[in-house]
Amino acid sequence: xxxxxxxxxxxxxxxxxxxxxxxxxxxxxxxxxxxxxxxxxxxxxxxxxxxxxxxxxxxxxxxxxxxxxxxxxxxxxxxxxxxxxxxxxxxxxxxxxxxxxxxxxxxxxxxxxxxxxxxxxxxxxxxxxxxxxxxxxxxxxxxxxxxxxxxxxxxxxxxxxxxxxxxxxxxxxxxxxxxxxxxxxxxxxxxxxxxxxxxxxxxxxxxxxxxxxxxxxxxxxxxxxxxxxxxxxxxxxxxxxxxxxxxxxxxxxxxxxxxxxxxxxxxxxxxxxxx
Numbered sequence: 001x002x003x004x005x006x007x008x009x010x011x012x013x014x015x016x017x018x019x020x021x022x023x024x025x026x027x028x029x030x031x032x033x034x035x036x037x038x039x040x041x042x043x044x045x046x047x048x049x050x051x052x053x054x055x056x057x058x059x060x061x062x063x064x065x066x067x068x069x070x071x072x073x074x075x076x077x078x079x080x081x082x083x084x085x086x087x088x089x090x091x092x093x094x095x096x097x098x099x100x101x102x103x104x105x106x107x108x109x110x111x112x113x114x115x116x117x118x119x120x121x122x123x124x125x126x127x128x129x130x131x132x133x134x135x136x137x138x139x140x141x142x143x144x145x146x147x148x149x150x151x152x153x154x155x156x157x158x159x160x161x162x163x164x165x166x167x168x169x170x171x172x173x174x175x176x177x178x179x180x181x182x183x184x185x186x187x188x189x190x191x192x193x194x195x196x197x198x199x200x201x202x203x204x205x206x207x208x209x210x211x212x213x214x215x216x217x218x219x220x221x222x223x224x225x226x227x228x229x230x231x232x233x234x235x236x237x238x239x240x241x242x243x244x245x246x247x248x249x250x251x252x253x254x255x256x257x258x259x260x261x262x263x264x265x266x267x268x269x270x271x272x273x274x275x
Contacts, residue, residue: 034103042097072241075250119147123192182213
């Protein structure tokens with residue numbers, strides 16, 4: 001059976017010619033490596049809704065993300081963006097369609113193989129941080145390599161480097177409970193990046209932060225992207241999305257637009273205040 005064609009977004013696929021595409025294709029047969037994320041005609045259906053009708057969370061979503069992109073997936077509550085996050089993160093499987101992570105079709109993987117792919121290729125940053133309060137900052141980040149097969153010493157060395165990259169190296173022996181929300185989010189970002197995953201998924205990364213601290217975290221994501229990290233931010237915040245290089249707008253389980261922005265500068269003029 002031949003592989004499904006790769007489209008940058010649903011709008012490229014046959015039958016979607018009425019949707020504008022900005023920036024053109026980002027993959028092709030001559031690329032040196034596969035896209036880090038390829039979704040083709042994804043659907044996700046849940047049980048029965050009102051009157052016994054099925055609930056369609058996703059309705060044929062196609063999307064391609066290349067290495068080094070900084071992408072916002074933006075939409076209101078109920079748009080399908082959280083379902084998309086779960087499927088991209090291999091936390092859930094689609095009802096139909098194809099998901100390829102770093103060139104690997106996840107459909108043929110069993111749960112153990114899927115967990116290994118997730119540990120190796122996907123880093124997660126959550127709104128709630130999810131840090132272990134009884135562990136030091138260093139060990140919280142080192143735990144991001146638990147399933148990578150690295151020895152304890154190597155895990156801690158890599159964790160220290162990741163903490164330095166996000167600007168909180170001096171707090172590596174502290175406990176998360178002694179740190180501000182902005183510092184804890186930096187730690188969560190370090191944990192997501194420590195294994196150098198193909199994709200970092202950031203779910204509302206500024207949602208629990210004040211506007212000043214949220215701006216610092218956004219600048220940090222921009223700096224990390226400039227260093228080569230591929231980052232996908234899932235958000236309902238259009239102002240945040242407009243700051244990123246590319247914005248994918250989701251509504252009613254469909255990609256309704258996919259635009260390359262001319263964003264305000266991200267990742268410059270970071271202050272020394274690590275609140």
